[in-house]
Amino acid sequence: MNQPGRNFMSLQFAARSENESFARVTVAAFVSQLDPTMDEITDLKTVISEAVTNSIIHGYDGDPEGIVTISALIEGDTVTLSVEDKGRGIEDVELAKQPLFTSKPELERSGMGFTIMENFMDEFEVSSELGGGTSIRMKKRIVSKTALYN
Amino acid sequence: MNLHMDMIRHRNTLVARLVGELDHHTADKVRIMLEDEIGRGDCRHLVLSLESLQFMDSSGIGVILGRYKQIKLKGGKMVICGVNPQVYRLLEMSGLFKIMAVYENEATALTELEVAL
Numbered sequence: 001m002n003q004p005g006r007n008f009m010s011l012q013f014a015a016r017s018e019n020e021s022f023a024r025v026t027v028a029a030f031v032s033q034l035d036p037t038m039d040e041i042t043d044l045k046t047v048i049s050e051a052v053t054n055s056i057i058h059g060y061d062g063d064p065e066g067i068v069t070i071s072a073l074i075e076g077d078t079v080t081l082s083v084e085d086k087g088r089g090i091e092d093v094e095l096a097k098q099p100l101f102t103s104k105p106e107l108e109r110s111g112m113g114f115t116i117m118e119n120f121m122d123e124f125e126v127s128s129e130l131g132g133g134t135s136i137r138m139k140k141r142i143v144s145k146t147a148l149y150n
Numbered sequence: 151m152n153l154h155m156d157m158i159r160h161r162n163t164l165v166a167r168l169v170g171e172l173d174h175h176t177a178d179k180v181r182i183m184l185e186d187e188i189g190r191g192d193c194r195h196l197v198l199s200l201e202s203l204q205f206m207d208s209s210g211i212g213v214i215l216g217r218y219k220q221i222k223l224k225g226g227k228m229v230i231c232g233v234n235p236q237v238y239r240l241l242e243m244s245g246l247f248k249i250m251a252v253y254e255n256e257a258t259a260l261t262e263l264e265v266a267l
Binding site: 017018020021024039042045046049050053056057099100107108109110111112113115116119 | 152
């Protein structure tokens with residue numbers, strides 16, 4: 001872990017909607033060491049918000065006893081984010097990734113979460129196991145200023 | 151609560167200004183407040199002003215689409231204004247501009263709405 005330009009953080013919190021903004025702000029603060037632009041910060045905040053919201057609504061079905069784990073890894077000018085829950089899992093990941101697909105239309109969910117994550121990040125991966133939980137891994141290169149990576 | 155909403159009436163048009171962050175946590179409050187106000191008999195049209203919105207994710211899209219359906223059922227029109235570039239991108243990705251007009255500010259939105267009526 002003592003290579004230059006490498007840094008890591010991990011965080012666990014209750015699956016409560018109050019923690020969505022906490023998760024966004026924390027990740028933004030951690031990534032700020034890469035000196036990202038406002039647009040890049042907003043992209044990262046948005047994808048974290050989408051993934052954490054998914055864990056709370058779909059993974060744990062609103063049960064605040066659930067635990068969401070997020071982590072961020074900085075390697076050079078690239079940030080890798082992961083969001084994990086031990087919730088119910090996704091039955092059909094490919095279907096869930098379709099734009100506008102939602103399993104909870106009654107809650108006015110737009111079905112755009114995965115589409116946004118795919119669009120805002122350079123790499124995006126979902127692994128999910130029914131009854132075991134879901135894990136999202138996504139990567140983005142912070143291209144604006146790469147002063148830290150020499 | 152990191153979201154605040156001001157609602158102003160111009161005859162049968164409701165102008166709702168969102169201030170703060172619209173996410174899953176705050177979306178419910180916005181939905182309930184707008185649902186109630188739109189539900190009143192004499193309210194037909196909605197201008198959603200996002201000028202002071204600092205953050206929005208797909209939960210916001212859900213609320214906007216939900217109100218669009220509600221307004222449409224009443225035979226009214228819904229428009230959006232004051233959209234910053236980040237929010238614009240989200241709305242565009244969701245195909246919202248295919249069903250809803252977007253204006254630079256409240257004044258233009260209200261003028262256009264009245265012309266269109």
